[in-house]
Amino acid sequence: MLGLGTVLLLTVLSPLQSPAPAAAAKPPTTAEVIAATKPGDWRALDPERTLYLELDSGRVVIELAPSFAPKHVENIRTLAREGYYDGLAILRAQENYVVQWGDPHAEDEQAEAQADDTASDAKPKARAMKHGARALPPEFVRPAKGLDFTTLTKIDGYAPEAGFSQGFPAGRDPRRGEAWLAHCYAMVGAGRGNTADSGSGAELYVVIGHSPRHLDRNITLVGRVVHGMERLTTLPRGTGPLGFYEQPAQHVPLRSIKVAADVPQPERTQLEVMRTDTPAFAALVESRRIRREEWFLVSTGHVELCNVPLVVRPVAAPR
């Protein structure tokens, strides 16, 4: 009575449970596909493109996507390495939308710049940057040429082709020769103002609700959360406009953001991600398109881009 489904994400993420071997004629379930993967179907996270966001509740791990947003990723690394983020805060948690973090005083600086010279010196100043950039050219799309792309479906109103590239959900437009990361759940982007070049990665957001794909191609996505999403999704929602916290005391402290490569090896979170360019991944997609688990009575024959699990698991053995 309690079971809503027999194989769901947690099962997907626990492939070492012992699924029954598939009969020869029957296509495998997701759990069976994962159980049958070989080491080459997985890739370890590259520490140079992995961020650790440290909260009081623990660590959130973000995989960066330099193939799509090279300038933003480089800037985020620079900011992390100069300690820019350390001691900042989560400022916003908007129901069914995003959680966002950055400098609580960043807006004050903007407001003061626009105000006259009598602005009080007592006001907290925006966090200084040493080497990082406060604004960057947009990286909303990139050339499709030269990019690996595993097409999932053309039934996707937001992109002529929806699929995966280097482990990330993405869209592609062959006519325009463009590709872009898609705003699926857990994707991380760089907040911006009303102009295309007003973002930099100093302020970041993560999708915590139904995937807002209408943001695709409007803002630079830089990666995705691969571990610790629940530390962000369970945060109290802000009661101000757009889900901003109304009182500084409500801000959620951000202890630090570090590049994993700068963290001593024993303190790293050892994760590996299922590749999206292998026959095993194709089998996984098929197992989601046509559900084989006993619980399912009807299969839709379709799986939407943001409903394909991009599987992450702890590295089993020391490397």
Place this chain on the structure above:
Amino acid sequence: MLGLGTVLLLTVLSPLQSPAPAAAAKPPTTAEVIAATKPGDWRALDPERTLYLELDSGRVVIELAPSFAPKHVENIRTLAREGYYDGLAILRAQENYVVQWGDPHAEDEQAEAQADDTASDAKPKARAMKHGARALPPEFVRPAKGLDFTTLTKIDGYAPEAGFSQGFPAGRDPRRGEAWLAHCYAMVGAGRGNTADSGSGAELYVVIGHSPRHLDRNITLVGRVVHGMERLTTLPRGTGPLGFYEQPAQHVPLRSIKVAADVPQPERTQLEVMRTDTPAFAALVESRRIRREEWFLVSTGHVELCNVPLVVRPVAAPR
């Protein structure tokens, strides 16, 4: 720098802010569409088909959908009226999937029924039912005939037509003559076991992540949360399989579920919902398909079923 978007859900839900009047030639933004609605574009919640789920953190309001699931809705009302739910608990919170509540001892009863007669009498028994049913025939789909349906799009891999019926997101298959509620964020369904007729509404779940549309037509949806979603989405995630809480102490107490009609008028939550069968709603959809707000630089020209806001607001004046 902090603004991710200028008009987002919170703004949508605060239509009494004063948007600039639209210029004659320019289609309106979502906020402008809502500001221009007339009383007939809204409907008050019917207290006979509204549930109040009372948690320690406050009230969650659910609108029931008897047009799609008449037997389940009737059973849920019966169970609520006999006090069945009062003192039960939220048992499951699975990241990017569902929160689920019901009787913590329901499984014990099943297990005992299958065990031999020596089962200990000391074990907690499942909650008794007076008039409610423990199992009902499935209400996964209904005849499309006789049902109002506002088509949104045919670009939807999960249904030949996606749209809205009586304020709920829905799918329709003209060839099969069927319609069904869609598993969008905040939709509420009746948990079931592996057989189609094993659900009853005694146990309910709500979608808290990217909309799991692959569940459509596999399980009975009974309504949606129209107020208080954040009381469910911010619950600690369960660490057991499928997000179940592992310890009874982790269960989140469910004080009661009541039919709004049984609650004294002054204690009711007065809400109204924007109708989905009006020119105003068509304008709202268009404002999401082509974004007019200054922040958006590119419009996708598409809006997915579960990304259309189904707007709810407090009733402004006493009725």
